[in-house]
Amino acid sequence: xxxxxxxxxxxxxxxxxxxxxxxxxxxxxxxxxxxxxxxxxxxxxxxxxxxxxxxxxxxxxxxxxxxxxxxxxxxxxxxxxxxxxxxxxxxxxxxxxxxxxxxxxxxxxxxxxxxxxxxxxxxxxxxxxxxxxxxxxxxxxxxxxxxxxxxxxxxxxxxxxxxxxxxxxxxxxxxxxxxxxxxxxxxxxxxxxxxxxxxxxx
Amino acid sequence: xxxxxxxxxxxxxxxxxxxxxxxxxxxxxxxxxxxxxxxxxxxxxxxxxxxxxxxxxxxxxxxxxxxxxxxxxxxxxxxxxxxxxxxxxxxxxxxxxxxxxxxxxxxxxxxxxxxxxxxxxxxxxxxxxxxxxxxxxxxxxxxxxxxxxxxxxxxxxxxxxxxxxxxxxxxxxxxxxxxxxxxxxxxxxxxxxxxxxxxxxx
DNA sequence: TCCAAAAACGGAGATTGCCTCCATTTACAT
DNA sequence: ATGTAAATGGAGGCAATCTCCGTTTTTGGA
Numbered sequence: 001x002x003x004x005x006x007x008x009x010x011x012x013x014x015x016x017x018x019x020x021x022x023x024x025x026x027x028x029x030x031x032x033x034x035x036x037x038x039x040x041x042x043x044x045x046x047x048x049x050x051x052x053x054x055x056x057x058x059x060x061x062x063x064x065x066x067x068x069x070x071x072x073x074x075x076x077x078x079x080x081x082x083x084x085x086x087x088x089x090x091x092x093x094x095x096x097x098x099x100x101x102x103x104x105x106x107x108x109x110x111x112x113x114x115x116x117x118x119x120x121x122x123x124x125x126x127x128x129x130x131x132x133x134x135x136x137x138x139x140x141x142x143x144x145x146x147x148x149x150x151x152x153x154x155x156x157x158x159x160x161x162x163x164x165x166x167x168x169x170x171x172x173x174x175x176x177x178x179x180x181x182x183x184x185x186x187x188x189x190x191x192x193x194x195x196x197x198x199x200x201x202x
Numbered sequence: 203x204x205x206x207x208x209x210x211x212x213x214x215x216x217x218x219x220x221x222x223x224x225x226x227x228x229x230x231x232x233x234x235x236x237x238x239x240x241x242x243x244x245x246x247x248x249x250x251x252x253x254x255x256x257x258x259x260x261x262x263x264x265x266x267x268x269x270x271x272x273x274x275x276x277x278x279x280x281x282x283x284x285x286x287x288x289x290x291x292x293x294x295x296x297x298x299x300x301x302x303x304x305x306x307x308x309x310x311x312x313x314x315x316x317x318x319x320x321x322x323x324x325x326x327x328x329x330x331x332x333x334x335x336x337x338x339x340x341x342x343x344x345x346x347x348x349x350x351x352x353x354x355x356x357x358x359x360x361x362x363x364x365x366x367x368x369x370x371x372x373x374x375x376x377x378x379x380x381x382x383x384x385x386x387x388x389x390x391x392x393x394x395x396x397x398x399x400x401x402x403x404x
Numbered sequence: 405t406c407c408a409a410a411a412a413c414g415g416a417g418a419t420t421g422c423c424t425c426c427a428t429t430t431a432c433a434t
Numbered sequence: 435a436t437g438t439a440a441a442t443g444g445a446g447g448c449a450a451t452c453t454c455c456g457t458t459t460t461t462g463g464a
Contacts, residue, residue: 014431014440040421051443056423091394116371120378141393154393157379162388165367169318176322177359186364190392191343191356192293216411216460242450253414258452406464413458419451429442434435 021058023048028059028069036109037066063114067125070107074129077104081136091149094140095188098163101133102180105167112168119161134160162187223260225250230261230271238311239268265316269327272309276331279306283338293351296342297390300365303335304382307369314370321363336362364389 011018027048031039041062045055059065080100087093105111118126119134138156145152166187170180213220229250233241243264247257261267282302289295307313320328321336340358347354368389372382 016430017441020442041423042421045443052423053425053443054441057441062422113374116374116378120374145395148395150393151391151395154388155380155384158384158388159393161371161378161380162368162385162393165371165385166364168370169363169367172315172318172322176318176363178357178363182357182360183364183367186356186360186392187388188392188394189353190388190390191352191361191364192390193347193350193353194396218459219412222413243452244450247414254452255414255454256412259412262452264451407461408463409461411458411460414456416454418453421450422448424447425445427443429440431440432436432438434437 017058020048020050020054024050024055024058024065025068028065029072032066032069032108037062037111037114041065061125063118064125066108066111066114067129070126070129073104073107077101077133084140089149090140090143090147094144094150097136097140098159098184101137101163102167102170102184105164106171109171112164112171116161116164116168119164137163219260222250222252222256226252226257226260226267227270230267231274234268234271234310239264239313239316243267263327265320266327268310268313268316269331272328272331275306275309279303279335286342291351292342292345292349296346296352299338299342300361300386303339303365304369304372304386307366308373311373314366314373318363318366318370321366339365 013021024044027044028039031044031047041055042052044065045052048055055065059068077100080103081097084093084096084100087096105115114124114126115130115133118124118130121127124130134156137160141150141154141156141159144150145154166183170183215223226246229246230241233246233249243257244254246267247254250257257267261270279302282305283299286295286298286302289298307317316326316328317332317335320326320332323329326332336358339362343352343356343358343361346352347356368385372385
């Protein structure tokens with residue numbers, strides 16, 4: 001129902017319905033941005049000056065609303081992916097992609113949780129975009145692996161999930177005495193020392 | 203109030219109060235184990251055959267109850283830490299500690315979230331034990347670093363937060379096409395290839 | 405043994421959020 | 435203009451959190 005996400009069809013919604021959908025979407029973006037993904041749906045309806053029933057008809061679940069509210073950011077992310085593709089060094093390209101992914105996951109506080117849920121429940125409205133994210137990760141990872149920049153034993157799924165975990169920590173930690181760069185470095189290099197290092201000299 | 207966690211004082215609670223506290227605690231352990239940390243507190247009170255008021259008097263917040271319910275597991279974890287200390291190879295010791303930590307974080311589904319929250323809000327009832335966990339991580343990490351087994355640039359805080367992120371993913375992902383071992387390996391070695399590898403030969 | 409003060413109890417109910425249902429209103433094709 | 439399908443909205447059911455306070459229980463001194 002509503003506008004088809006893929007083909008931007010003219011949407012055979014009645015004029016008032018289309019208007020309300022838009023109001024709800026804008027209110028949702030505001031509240032999600034301000035309070036995170038757990039913002040009250042009734043609040044959003046109220047802010048959109050719309051009955052709760054109307055909100056739920058347009059967006060049957062929180063996830064559906066979330067997915068719709070994320071579309072702009074997703075386009076942005078895809079654009080960044082396109083830019084990253086243009087980077088010659090495949091290792092750097094992978095890094096750029098992962099950074100862009102982190103930024104995307106910060107769109108709303110708490111976003112990593114529903115994204116992770118969507119990865120496993122292939123029913124979620126978020127999972128379509130989710131699968132795309134894993135695919136992109138796969139693309140960049142393979143390229144880096146081909147050039148010997150990334151470990152060949154790492155899979156896209158693992159890398160994506162790790163990035164998700166990292167984003168989750170940053171999402172809520174931020175000022176826990178660590179920076180995003182530091183954690184990204186741990187993910188990049190691991191905590192173990194490169195093989196063949198002796199004990200430090202006295 | 204109640205029993206002091208640190209010094210196991212005889213607790214000047216009235217007999218009925220002490221009994222109820224115990225009933226609540228046991229019910230909480232059951233429900234948290236069965237349904238995760240978001241189990242309904244009213245349910246727990248009901249299962250303990252106690253009024254909601256009684257539950258809240260003994261444990262003013264979900265976190266307080268959680269902290270109390272975790273005490274047994276914490277002792278277990280400390281014992282495991284003690285065992286790990288006995289491992290000669292400091293790299294293996296660090297690994298053993300991180301594994302034990304992962305297990306602890308799996309005690310209840312969803313546990314990583316309140317633990318992370320406790321790391322930043324130094325007010326939480328969980329934060330005392332939390333700080334201990336970071337300290338232990340620090341201990342094992344330093345030892346491994348001294349022997350050249352761990353990267354000297356990684357801090358305990360970073361490592362702990364990364365482990366937390368990993369636990370969070372595993373907590374909810376489990377069957378997302380990945381195993382715990384695979385993700386642990388990513389954390390250990392990173393996704394980047396060791397420096398100085400050329401492109402794969404044709 | 406008894407009793408009064410202190411301690412503890414418990415559950416009704418205020419509040420908030422989720423979501424559904426359906427009587428009413430609105431847009432639009434004819 | 436008007437009939438009809440589409441859309442609305444908010445009352446209300448349900449569940450969870452947490453507080454408040456009248457009642458009950460324990461305890462220890464007399």
